[in-house]
Amino acid sequence: MRVLSGIQPTRRFHWGNYFGAIRQYIELQDGSEDAFYFIANLHALTTVRDPAQLREWTLDAAIDLLALGLDPDRATLFLQSDVPEVSELCWILLSGTPMGLLERCCAYKDKKAKGITADAGLFTYPVLMAADILAYDSDTVPVGEDQVQHIEVCRDLAASFNHHFGEVFVLPKAKLLDTSAKVPGTDGEKMSKSYGNTLELFEEPGPLKKQIMRITTDSRPMEEPKDPDTDHLFQLYSLFASDADRESMAATYRRGGFGYGEVKKALAEAAVDYFAAARQRRTDLAAHPRRVCEILSAGAIKARKKAAEVLRRAQKACGVRL
Numbered sequence: 487m488r489v490l491s492g493i494q495p496t497r498r499f500h501w502g503n504y505f506g507a508i509r510q511y512i513e514l515q516d517g518s519e520d521a522f523y524f525i526a527n528l529h530a531l532t533t534v535r536d537p538a539q540l541r542e543w544t545l546d547a548a549i550d551l552l553a554l555g556l557d558p559d560r561a562t563l564f565l566q567s568d569v570p571e572v573s574e575l576c577w578i579l580l581s582g583t584p585m586g587l588l589e590r591c592c593a594y595k596d597k598k599a600k601g602i603t604a605d606a607g608l609f610t611y612p613v614l615m616a617a618d619i620l621a622y623d624s625d626t627v628p629v630g631e632d633q634v635q636h637i638e639v640c641r642d643l644a645a646s647f648n649h650h651f652g653e654v655f656v657l658p659k660a661k662l663l664d665t666s667a668k669v670p671g672t673d674g675e676k677m678s679k680s681y682g683n684t685l686e687l688f689e690e691p692g693p694l695k696k697q698i699m700r701i702t703t704d705s706r707p708m709e710e711p712k713d714p715d716t717d718h719l720f721q722l723y724s725l726f727a728s729d730a731d732r733e734s735m736a737a738t739y740r741r742g743g744f745g746y747g748e749v750k751k752a753l754a755e756a757a758v759d760y761f762a763a764a765r766q767r768r769t770d771l772a773a774h775p776r777r778v779c780e781i782l783s784a785g786a787i788k789a790r791k792k793a794a795e796v797l798r799r800a801q802k803a804c805g806v807r808l
Contacts, residue, residue: 564785
């Protein structure tokens, strides 16, 4: 199994990024023959227009992933922009991509429906994503449900190319990420950067506690029993608590006679403890950015070697290489 996934460096990672995807990426590196993980800074250009900010968030993303357990000895970590072969492969795929296929893609349709200007980068985003996947002969792509359509587009483009020019590309399959761990934001809605309701992974304990204490809760009396299964504060606590602590807190909810401040305090303590080791690793990595850049450079060398092999196959098949 060869796993491939990318993550955009648009602001700092939050709890939703970790429990919804990053934690599972790290687990997959152990069960794969090969695992490629890239920081999608070319994709990020569709939303980030500040070059200094993009550079900062890109380095932060690399440091965060390494601190959280991505091991460069077991997985290849690199920057998307350090593999120019992918951009050339993207053009080859674009030359045979039907406009109608891209017009049906959800991200583009959603922006148009909201009256937001959609540029060519967003419109062709699925083709660059397809090139990212196909460039490494990836057969497994871990994604959330909202990205399954893009994997289908990738398969369509690869199958069409193979039909016209011979068996060049491996057809990948989507591996749905386990989203059973619900990660609500501070307002109870899905945690998302676009909603402004996130809790950052490596926020300092003091500011984090203040953010947690401001989490929206209902106004039911303290003595009233409450259903833990429908409470977003309990869902957040469940991400970090042991089974025993979770059951104890659930019993407290059902019994009543408590204030939400108690739960928020327990959540803050549990979250700080959960990421304590990773936070220390992050501090060490941030103090040596050159070492992080060396890891990314080494990853790019390995990624380029594989991408160049696939690109040559595609070039020869379609006739642009003599």
